[in-house]
Amino acid sequence: MTFAITRRQIVQTAAASMVAGGLPQLHAQEVARRFEPRPEGWRKFEITTTVQLRGERGDATIWLPVPSLDTPWQRTSDSNWSGTASTINTASDGRTGAKVLVAKYAASAADPTLVLTSVVETQNRAVDWGAKAPAADPSDLREWLQPSELIPTDGIVKKVATQVVLGARSDREKAQRIYDWVIVSTYREPKVRGCGTGDIKAMLESGNMSGKCADINALFVGLCRASGVPARDIYGIRLVPSAFGYRELGGNPASLKGAQHCRAEVYLQGTGWVAMDPADVTKVMRQETPEWIKDAGHPVVAPVRKALFGSWESNWMGYNCASDVKLPGAKQARLGFFMYPQAETAAGAKDPYDPDTFVYQITAREIRA
Template sequence: MTTVRRTFLKNTAAAAVAAALPSLNFAQTPTARGHFAPQSGAWRTFDVTTRVDIVKPEGVTKVWLPIPSVNSDYQHSLGNSFSSNGTTMLTQDGQDGAKMLYVEFAATEKQPYVELTSRVQTQGRAMDWSQKNAPAESADTLRYFTRPTAMIPTDGIVRKTALAAVGNAKTDVEKTQKIYDWIVTNTYREPKVRGCGEGDIKTMLETGNLGGKCADLNALFVGLCRSVGVPARDVYGIRLVPSAFGYKELSGNPASLKGAQHCRSEAYLKGYGWVAMDPADVAKVMRLETTDWIKNTTNPVVAPVNKALFGGWEGNWMAYNTAHDVALPKSTGEKLGFLMYPVGENAAGRFDSYAPDDFKYQITAKEIAA
C-alpha cells in the first residue's frame, strides 16, 4: 500500500509570527533544586514525534493522534508531517476544535503504522502582577469557560466547596488564589491512579477521595473557579525535556515520553488575561520529588514551585488543546473527557491509551537548534 506523506502549516498567521522569532536552543545546565523561577522570553523549538504500530490488528482499525492546536503568547503550533499505510485525514472535534490526525487501516493491512511529527515553539510563563493591561477577552469566550462539562459540573457540591474555599474574597485574583491554595492544601498526588486520571471532580468531592493526578487535581481547580464565576480551563499537553531547575518530577525524557502527558490549567483574571496555573504540579513535587512525602508548602523544595505555578509554568512542555467532552470523528465509542493520549479502536472496542507498550505507541521529542 502506498505510504502517505504530507506537510502543512496549521496556522499560517502564527507560523509567520513564529518564523520571525529566534529559535533558541536553551539546553540549560540544571540549577540546584530548590530554585524554580520560569520566565518568558526564551523561545525553544521542538519536533515531537508520535509513532503508532498496531501489534495485533483485528479487522478495521482506527487511530486518532492529538495535534498541538494552541497558538498563544506561550506557544506557536507550526506544522505537522505524517506517514502511514492507512487512510489519513486531518480533522477536529466540532465543539472545542481540538485538532487531530485520524487514520483508518483496512482489515487486510497486516502491519498498520502511523508516524506524526509536530513542530512547536514554546516559552516559559511568569505573570508580572504589577502590570494589569491585558486586552479583554470576548464575553462569549468567558461564558464558554464558565460552563459545566460532563466531568466538571459547577453546581451542587462543587459550588458549595468553592464558596467555602473563597470565603470573603472579593476579586477574581483573590478567589483564584484561595482556590489554588485549597487545592494544594486539601488534595494530594496519588501515584496509583492510572495515566493522568479521569477528572471526575463530583465523585472526588462526594467520596472525599481527593487523591489523583494532574487531570484530576487541575480539573478540580477549574471546576471550583468556574462555579464562582472565574473563567478557567484545563490545558492538555506533554512534557518534552528536563526541567532547567533540577526538578526530576517536572521533567520529560525526550528519548521516551511515555507517561509524560501533563494537564495544566489557566484562569482568566481581569486585566491580566489568561494566567498560567498548576496546583497539580505542586502536589506532585510534594509527594514524589524527594524520598519523603512533604506535607507543607514552606519546605524549601516546595515553596518556590508553589509560588511560581500561581501565574507561571516552565516552557519544557507542549500544549495540545483545551478541549473537554471530545467527540472523536468516525468513532463508535463514547466521548472522551479530554484528548491528550493517542486513541485507537477496532470492532472489539477502544484500546487502552494508558498502556503504550500494548497499544503500541512511542512519543519522542527533539530540540531544534537556532
C-alpha cells in the first residue's frame, strides 16, 4: 500500500497548529482543563517490582529494567534487590547504558521470586524556549539519528517525513509539524496489547495508523530522525495520578499493572533535548472522556496538546532509551524496547503483557520530606 499525505490531513494539521495559541469558545457542557507542568522541585518515589514464577520447575531467568537515567528531570538515588535466585547481578546495554537486573534460578528452585526496589527522584519538565543550551556531543547526536529495527529512516518513513516537513526552516518547525501530523494522522487503539509493537514501517505501509505509545511515539521519533532531527524514545512507567486531574495521564500507585508508558525527546539546535509526547495527546482524545474526541482543538485536549510539545509531568519515571535490546543469556530474539519484566523458563519465554499469568506486581510510594 502506498502512503500519501492527503489535502485533508494537511488541513487538519494546520488546524491543530492554529489552536496551540488558545482554546476555542467552550460549549456550556464542556469544562476547560489546565495542564501546565512547570519545574517545582524534586519529588521522591520508591518503586517496587515483584515477580514470582508460580508453579515453575527447572532452570529459569528473570530480567527487570532498572532505572538508569541521570538527567535534569530524573535521578536514581538507590536500587536494591532480593529473591530466591542462585545468582543476581546487573548488566548494562553497551550502547545506551540501560541497566538490566538478571536473576538466574536453579532447577531445584520452587516458585522463583525476585524483588527490585528503586528510589527515584523526578520533577516536572518544561522547555525554556528563550534559553541557550550548550552544544551537545556531535557523536551522541549522530547516535540518535540512526535507524533501529523497528524505527527505520529510509523508504516509506523517509518519504512521509519529507512531505511533512517540506518548507520547514528550522529543527523546531520540523518537530512541530511532525508532532501535529502524528496527532491528526494516528489514533489510540485501547485493544492493542501492552504499549504496542513500535513497528512504524508496518504502520505506514498498511495504512493502519492505530496503536499505543510505543507505536505512536516511535512514529514521531522515526519521522524526526528521517528529517535530520535527533530523537529518541524513553521507556518508563506512570507512578501516581496526574496533578492536573487527567485520569488517563496518571497511574494507580497501589497497582501499576498496565501503567508502562514511553515518551519521546528531540534535540533542537540551540535549545537542547526537548520533551515530546504526541501519544498521550491521542490517549486523552480517545479515553479521557466517555466519547472519543476527534478534534485536537477540543478544550479537554488542547491544553495537553500544547503542553506535551516541550514539557511533561513528574508523575512518570523513565527506565531507559534502549532499542534492539539483547537480554544477557536470553534465548528469545532482541527486544524492540525494554520496559516490561521478562522471564524465560524451561517452557520458553513468558508473556510480559499478561501480568496475571506471568505474575508480577509493580507499586509506587511517594516519599515526602
